[in-house]
Amino acid sequence: MTRHELATRNLTLRYGRATIIDDLALALPAGQVTAIVGPNGCGKSTLLAGLARLHAPSQGAVLLDGKDIQQLPVRELARRLALLPQEAVAPEGLTVAELVRFGRQPHQGWLRQWSAEDQEVVREALVAADVVELSERTLDTLSGGQRQRAWIAMTIAQQTPLLLLDEPTSALDLGHQIEVFELVRRLAAGGRTVVMVLHDLASACRYADHLLALHSGQLVAAGPPGEVVTTDLVRQLYDIDCTLIPDPATGSLLLANVRRARRCETA
Amino acid sequence: MRCEAPVESQVRQRAAEGRDDGEAGIAAPAGHWRLAWLPPGDAVPCSLLIDRRAFTACLLLLAALMAASLAYLAMGSSGLAPRAVLPALVGRGEMMAVFLVQELRLPRLVAACLTGAAFGVAGCLMQTLARNRLATPGIIGIDNGATAFAVASVVGLGVSLAPPAMALAGAATAAAITFGLAAGGGTRGYRFIIAGIGVGAVFGAITQLLLAKVAIDTANAAYPWTVGSLNARPAGAVTLLAIGLAVGLAAALGLTRSLSLLRFSDAVATTLGIHVARRRWQVLVVSVLLTGLAVAVAGPVGLVGLIGPEIARSLSSPRGVPVVASALAGALVMVLADLAGRVLLAPIEIPVGIVTSVVGGPWLLWILLRPASRNLA
Numbered sequence: 001m002t003r004h005e006l007a008t009r010n011l012t013l014r015y016g017r018a019t020i021i022d023d024l025a026l027a028l029p030a031g032q033v034t035a036i037v038g039p040n041g042c043g044k045s046t047l048l049a050g051l052a053r054l055h056a057p058s059q060g061a062v063l064l065d066g067k068d069i070q071q072l073p074v075r076e077l078a079r080r081l082a083l084l085p086q087e088a089v090a091p092e093g094l095t096v097a098e099l100v101r102f103g104r105q106p107h108q109g110w111l112r113q114w115s116a117e118d119q120e121v122v123r124e125a126l127v128a129a130d131v132v133e134l135s136e137r138t139l140d141t142l143s144g145g146q147r148q149r150a151w152i153a154m155t156i157a158q159q160t161p162l163l164l165l166d167e168p169t170s171a172l173d174l175g176h177q178i179e180v181f182e183l184v185r186r187l188a189a190g191g192r193t194v195v196m197v198l199h200d201l202a203s204a205c206r207y208a209d210h211l212l213a214l215h216s217g218q219l220v221a222a223g224p225p226g227e228v229v230t231t232d233l234v235r236q237l238y239d240i241d242c243t244l245i246p247d248p249a250t251g252s253l254l255l256a257n258v259r260r261a262r263r264c265e266t267a
Numbered sequence: 268m269r270c271e272a273p274v275e276s277q278v279r280q281r282a283a284e285g286r287d288d289g290e291a292g293i294a295a296p297a298g299h300w301r302l303a304w305l306p307p308g309d310a311v312p313c314s315l316l317i318d319r320r321a322f323t324a325c326l327l328l329l330a331a332l333m334a335a336s337l338a339y340l341a342m343g344s345s346g347l348a349p350r351a352v353l354p355a356l357v358g359r360g361e362m363m364a365v366f367l368v369q370e371l372r373l374p375r376l377v378a379a380c381l382t383g384a385a386f387g388v389a390g391c392l393m394q395t396l397a398r399n400r401l402a403t404p405g406i407i408g409i410d411n412g413a414t415a416f417a418v419a420s421v422v423g424l425g426v427s428l429a430p431p432a433m434a435l436a437g438a439a440t441a442a443a444i445t446f447g448l449a450a451g452g453g454t455r456g457y458r459f460i461i462a463g464i465g466v467g468a469v470f471g472a473i474t475q476l477l478l479a480k481v482a483i484d485t486a487n488a489a490y491p492w493t494v495g496s497l498n499a500r501p502a503g504a505v506t507l508l509a510i511g512l513a514v515g516l517a518a519a520l521g522l523t524r525s526l527s528l529l530r531f532s533d534a535v536a537t538t539l540g541i542h543v544a545r546r547r548w549q550v551l552v553v554s555v556l557l558t559g560l561a562v563a564v565a566g567p568v569g570l571v572g573l574i575g576p577e578i579a580r581s582l583s584s585p586r587g588v589p590v591v592a593s594a595l596a597g598a599l600v601m602v603l604a605d606l607a608g609r610v611l612l613a614p615i616e617i618p619v620g621i622v623t624s625v626v627g628g629p630w631l632l633w634i635l636l637r638p639a640s641r642n643l644a
Contacts, residue, residue: 054533054537074540074542087532102528103539105540113315158538
């Protein structure tokens with residue numbers, strides 16, 4: 001069984017002169033859910049764009065199974081890695097089923113436009129993301145959560161071992177957030193490696209197996225959330241004091257008694 | 268790959284059961300016809316999807332174009348009975364009718380169809396590239412650039428290049444300047460369109476300046492260029508356009524799958540496996556080429572590039588980019604507009620560019636004033 005492990009080596013990403021990610025080395029465990037957390041502007045989304053080859057490294061490399069992704073043909077990469085960006089834009093008037101079919105694009109060609117496999121995979125993706133009943137609706141008639149599930153269905157249809165999600169729950173209410181997170185857990189249980197950028201540390205603790213904490217383009221913590229999330233880390237990342245308590249039902253960490261950090265304690 | 272296992276095994280299982288090669292039980296996605304065949308010596312079946320609505324739209328537009336062409340050949344300062352047109356086309360019937368159809372109207376009809384189709388495809392490509400319905404070559408200044416250069420060659424500024432070459436050079440120059448000015452913003456958003464409008468205005472002014480500086484007779488000779496007319500067609504320009512259109516249309520068809528992905532945001536298109544920067548560059552080159560060659564024949568009739576794709580899109584489905592339908596709709600608009608220009612105030616002829624502007628101006632306003640949700644892609 002191949003382990004599609006995504007890793008970076010001395011990765012530096014810049015926008016113009018501004019260095020966003022500085023000399024970063026990390027490895028994403030295969031078959032697990034990794035959450036990337038950090039304050040606004042820490043470089044989370046840029047890192048994700050770098051991992052998906054949307055942002056070329058100034059130095060270093062992103063490695064997929066040990067190979068530099070810059071060397072891979074785009075189609076080949078699209079069969080191995082899917083990304084759902086923030087604020088994804090789709091053409092007007094597309095239905096959910098039509099959107100999901102676009103996920104088959106990297107597997108199709110001019111003379112192979114619709115196969116038995118395409119049909120089956122699209123059907124499975126619609127079921128997995130729970131959008132079967134919505135499949136003939138156009139995207140603009142859906143709620144935010146439904147639309148997000150439709151987009152995730154498209155990335156599922158892409159059948160990639162690796163799935164990157166950029167703040168998949170940022171515009172969703174609590175109910176819709178849980179829908180998306182539970183879908184992510186099901187995908188990981190099905191053998192996919194999921195990497196998501198998250199704003200909410202508690203959700204990251206609850207739904208991720210592996211946590212990467214970024215601050216000013218540097219990795220400040222990496223590991224299982226239960227081991228790496230401490231009050232010190234929370235203060236370093238978000239400049240807040242809190243008490244960490246385990247969720248009585250699941251044991252994942254919750255942030256309680258959250259308040260702004262006292263000035264003298266922040267360096 | 269592990270994730271593919273369930274489906275592969277199902278297909279294999281079906282095959283093992285001797286039921287089929289995985290072909291039976293495939294339903295074409297809603298709104299499509301699926302053509303499948305097994306190439307000899309290959310285990311993987313080939314399949315094509317045909318979008319029913321897009322296909323019907325093309326047939327409809329083709330029928331309308333045929334009807335309009337017939338009317339075009341029949342009507343004019345001296346009218347012909349519609350049933351006399353077809354015999355005249357193949358050289359039978361009255362000599363006058365044969366002369367009218369074969370020598371006068373047919374070449375002009377061909378020019379109208381070719382320029383209309385070229386403007387239509389160029390507009391459709393540019394709109395897709397910029398993901399904005401306003402971003403047609405006519406609006407972002409490419410037409411004006413081509414015209415200014417062509418007029419420069421007509422009024423003879425010591426440049427001996429033929430109008431098509433000059434128009435192409437002008438189209439390329441205007442496109443380069445627009446892209447240069449919009450740098451950073453890319454082809455997306457208003458910066459690109461506003462830069463294009465500015466570039467177009469400058470080239471429009473240059474054209475006027477050129478005409479103001481030369482003798483009145485020379486200016487008159489160049490006049491059709493400034494409004495857009497099928498009356499004076501430079502020799503050879505139509506042949507060049509026909510070749511360019513064949514190449515451009517083939518290239519655009521080859522790019523259709525990429526084109527439908529270019530309508531998504533760049534990040535989505537890239538992760539679905541297309542080389543966005545490279546594809547956009549190719550689409551731009553085809554669009555500029557078609558615009559330049561069409562302007563060399565008819566002058567700046569760029570609003571056809573706005574109206575044609577708009578008609579094509581409203582008839583086709585949102586699943587794909589209507590390249591062929593845009594060509595047909597562009598040709599239809601051009602034929603009808605030139606017919607109206609020839610007939611309405613006969614014996615005075617209204618240049619086709621003026622007809623399209625009279626129709627296209629209100630059309631543009633209508634696009635702007637439509638409900639916001641359908642305003643921009």
